[in-house]
Amino acid sequence: MHVKVKDVMTTEVASVNGSTPFKDVAEVLIAHGVSAVPVVDGEGHVLGIVSEADLLHKEEFRERYYHEGYQPPLRARLRHRLSPKSGDGREKARGDTAAELMTAPAITVRPHVSIVTAMRLMEEHGVKRLVVVDDEEILQGIVSRIDLLKVFLRSDLDIAEEVREEILEHSLWALPHNATVTVAHGIVTLAGRMHRRGDAQLAARLARRVNGVVDVIDQLEWDTDDTTAWRGR
Known part of the structure; x- marks a missing residue:
């Protein structure tokens, strides 16, 4: 039996659109108990993905932008300083909508792909989940690391x-x-x-x-x- 992404993915997926406000994105994450949501347009095409980490940039850079006395942990400061994408966090800290907060393009996978390929794709990009889309890039579901573990059941x-x-x-x-x-x-x-x-x-x-x-x-x-x-x- 060659298990495909479609066999283990979650199909009931919460999503937001590009204009969804910061607080509403946070509420969706909390209400659905997920760590990330896809950002889609009016026809369901995937534009990007917003994770809890994207939202937390607001807190990490609070001292710099809001002068509230918050100092990010040393590990966080070093990570952002050494990362080639260090500017992304600062930009996202200013973001107020899903379009400004999201990571784009999202790392996507097709439903018919094997779970082995999905595992390799996650490892290659250092992500914990993949957005599942059809040939038209329309949202079909989400496959996470925990979903891939279902095969061992x-x-x-x-x-x-x-x-x-x-x-x-x-x-x-x-x-x-x-x-x-x-x-x-x-x-x-x-x-x-x-x-x-x-x-x-x-x-x-x-x-x-x-x-x-x-x-x-x-x-x-x-x-x-x-x-x-x-x-x-």
């Missing part, structure tokens, strides 16, 4: 069935074997015997790629070590 029985049918029975094994698979708490154990060592190693690698697998214990034995020739090349 897959049952042991379901995982074992996929490893057995898709890997051990219908994959590359032209030669007979007596390999078996058991799964406990997402940990796959491969046991038994295969004809070639290369096949046994490949089976273990493929099992690790199955959605929901936490780890693979490789107890497979083999009759012929066909990897010696590979190492000699």
Whole structure:
């Protein structure tokens, strides 16, 4: 089973428009218990995203702009000073509407993309969530790190069935074997015997790629070590 973003994303998503005032954006975040909301136009096209961090710039730079005696923590001051985007925080501290506060463009993903691709995209951009849009860039949902963890809720029985049918029975094994698979708490154990060592190693690698697998214990034995020739090349 190749899990897609559409299988785990949240579809009931709160959003705001560009003219939504600062306080209303904060109220939406609090009322819905979320840390960010997409900013959309009248037709639902995603323009950007506003996070709680964007709103908190107002407090971080309060001393500089409002002279209320607030001094940002040293870590925050160093982060903004060293960051190539340090000017963004100061500009957002002046922002009064979602359009002035948002980060644009938002990092987006399509519903049909695999969750592995979504994970890599989050890691690449250093974000905790992705806005899901269709081919017209219209909002479809939000996928967060916690959503991606849902794949690990897959049952042991379901995982074992996929490893057995898709890997051990219908994959590359032209030669007979007596390999078996058991799964406990997402940990796959491969046991038994295969004809070639290369096949046994490949089976273990493929099992690790199955959605929901936490780890693979490789107890497979083999009759012929066909990897010696590979190492000699």
